[in-house]
Amino acid sequence: MLLPLLLLGCNPWDIPDVGSNSPGELWDPAVVPAKDGVYVRLPAAGTLVRVTHDGAWSTVDLDGARPDRLFASPDGASVFVDTSWDVCEDDDPAIVYPEDCPDSKLSTATEVALVRDGERVGGAALDGVSAALDQVAWTTDSGTAALYLSPEAGAEVVVDGYLNLNEVTFVETADATVHRVSVGFAPESVLFTGDDSRAVVLSRSQVAVVNLANDVDGCDAWSVCVTYHLTLDADQTVTPHDVVLVGDGRYALVSVESSSDVYVLDLERESIDLLELVAPPSAVVDDPANNRTVFTFGTKPMVSVLEHDFFEVQDIATDEPESAAALTSSGVLLYNDAIDAYKDVLMFDPASGDWDEQRAENPIYDLRAGTRYAVANERPEGTALSDVYDSHYVFGIFQLAPAGTEGVRDPVHLVLQSEPVGLETLETDSADYALLLLSDVDSLLKVRLDDASATSIDLPAAPLGIAASPDASFIVTGDSPMGMVSFVDPADDSLQTVTGFATSNFLGRPALPRRAASE
């Protein structure tokens, strides 16, 4: 009886290790925020947990399958989970664990589940939906999702049985109803019209319009109403590069890979027109307020504006090529994130063709445009002998105002201690903020954009990333081996940290699931 009593007075941790253990990756920091919490994959345990604000966590029942990939809906109400599990063809009851099964009889099965409120919708996986589909497009109300395979997918795709690349899988998230629609060869992009009544699917050399839900003009629901052939030559392949819906969704503008051609598809009259630009566009932005579409070119100092009444193109010269564009309430913000030598940031008015120029200190690689300000992460571009800006990461703050506005503040550039690992923006009635995470810095910088002042919110560990939560808070993941998620409320800078969830089922030894069903 004395031994435990004697040990009570000692620090229990002051004993040498009897050894070490490498359990594997306990948790994936690429968490997925949702309305009901944060979903986290635990690769070593093969489980999915949901962490909530109150500090609790629970395991999502996937019927023995392990989560491989997560996609959240824009409104945060639903999460698609690609799952897989080991299957042994030998029904011997003595075979309990995957290692017990002969290698020649061991295979992997996959499925997709729709999770809401910590449970699978319908209590089971989605019927017949392949987990190889790695792209998801959502309607504006998040009521319908389109799943398809990325055109860049290659040999890493795991095909369970067979995979039909000629179709798009639509899922109604309310009840997990699945609709498979054949649209053409290899869908490469899917857009939904503004009223969520139709989906525009770009496939190789074809564009298909799919009716959703309600019958329209004699076209059945969940079927292709019209198909546009981008070429009549079977030997010629037209690969769409980008697509935008303009004119309240009446027209689809399709740019083509490595081509200056732009297809104008009239979705109501079912007609095709072809425009030619000065070069292959690098970015396409629609400005509904001005009834115009703006094209930028990464290698040409020029911007093209397409008006939607007569579809005439106006080319406007700029000082530098602009590879990217973002629509703001003040106009179209143009910048270059492809070539380090170009640092102009233009506020462009598509109606007048005028633009105001600002300039970044360093090359921009991540820009977020809000209502009143745009913020950008800029990477260093010099050596140790360069000036302060060139040798550090820089955070740029650009005030947004329509072209021609007087008194616009010059850009403010903050020199950062280390590389940013996360950036989110917050707009309130009183002020706008940027939430910035820096590598190896245990604090969250809250930068007020109107005066560039910053406050620090101490974090319990070095941050790994930040994401906006559907409930207007922010999720910060911390570098903790046992899992760490902090819920940040920017209204009062409060922090609620939850740790330890990565140890869920730490001692578990996953057995072969669903053995009874396979017998």
Added chain:
Amino acid sequence: MLPLFFRIALADEPAPAPEAAPQPAAPAPAAPAAAPHEVLNVDLDAPPVQRWEVTAELSGIVIQDPSWGNLTNSGEVAWGIDAGYHVLPWLTPYVELGYNSAAMTQYGDGVDETGAYTTGESERQFRTLFGQTHARIGARATWSPSPYFGMYGALHLQGLYGDLRMDDDPDDDANPGQLQASGVTGGAGASVGIQAIAPTRSRQVSVLFRMEAGYAWFAPLELGDVGSLDPQGVSIRTGIGLRF
């Protein structure tokens, strides 16, 4: 209370005569002369009966559950104290209490910023501390062909309390990366063993050495959300102590 054989030796003392003994009515017929009392030969060379025994024990269970490897490389090895009492020369009920703690460093493998898989001693690590307190109550039945050697079989009931701690910074009492889980389980065990007894010069105390092997059955040890452990397996025990 004196041992029994001492009480036999003291029985020669005459009982005190009553104060008023009645006179016999008639002389009793002559009885043959009573045989003299036999002198009891007390063998002073026999060792005194030693009923108590206390030993320091080192015990272990060869755990079959691979999950134990996540917490300790030494199975369920514990130091303890065993105390028994001979209710009969061959039957000894006993109780035992033991404890063991094991610490390990857990290396969290993952992917680096380039997506490459990292292995081995990564920076993302934490420590685990697993403490096990076990208690047993049972009985040994011993066959001793000689006063110095015996063989026995034992049956016992046992309980195990497991306490698991995880901490990514044990030097900081206030760090958020701390977690604790505990559980209790019970079971039974059976074993066979041998023992050797070496008397000392005082003859009041003997040195006892014991070694046994058997099997321990346990229900799973549930440690909450962390999981469960199966602590049963072949048991091995050795001990050294005193008998008095």
